[in-house]
Amino acid sequence: MTELVLRLALTAAAALVATGLYGALSQQSIVMIMMGLELVVNGLILGAGAFWWAGGQPVAASVLVVVLVTVMAVEMAMGFAVALAIYRARQVDLTDDAGELAG
């Protein structure tokens, strides 16, 4: 039973990661790309929580959740700062208009 719950939760986590990956790859708006990245981290949080529950509640798994929540906050803050900076400089909010660093 424990193992089935773990596998179900990890499947949902995998689906969240894949959905977020699709969003991050396909969206043009910078904010929508950030939403995709957030969904990926959301899946990771679910996976870490499932491992914590099924694996005898190791404290390292809950520390991992804390790290992931922090990663989310950092990503969001830096993403908004970059979005604001590029909008200020050039009124750009789509990645396709901001491709001067592309190879």
Place this chain on the structure above:
Amino acid sequence: MIALVSALGAVAVITGLLVFTVDSMARATFLLLASFVAVAVVLIAFGLGYLGTVVILMMTTEMMIMVVFMVMLMMNPAGLMPMTMVHNRRGSWAIALVVFGLLTAGVWLVPFPTSGPAPGPDPTAALGDALMGGQMLTMMTLGLALLATIVGTVAVAVSRR
């Protein structure tokens, strides 16, 4: 527990998918929030009550900030007209599906050494002890990263005249 995890996992995934299909960015934001809350409720059901509550509180605040940014910067925040702003949709779907297939195969094929939910001590107290004890380095790194983020966001976003 099986039904709960399945249902909330499905809710999280479906709302996550809808984030990229609705016309309005504000709606997308609230769907993303719904996905986060579903995952947080699973965390609470697993016994990580403190972390689940932190996720809910943090994400609600974060999504409110995101809505403000949308209204500020983005076109079509209210979804009054159809909107698709994607590039390379097919390639992105292909990559996402391949990743999902690989991850799911791993999830169902790997034998996990589960020891079952152990009736350990209070998980919140254990987490606090770890963060102030054995995992102190993690905590210090996170603190430093957050400080660097504060400085970095201000440095990047401040207007240069």
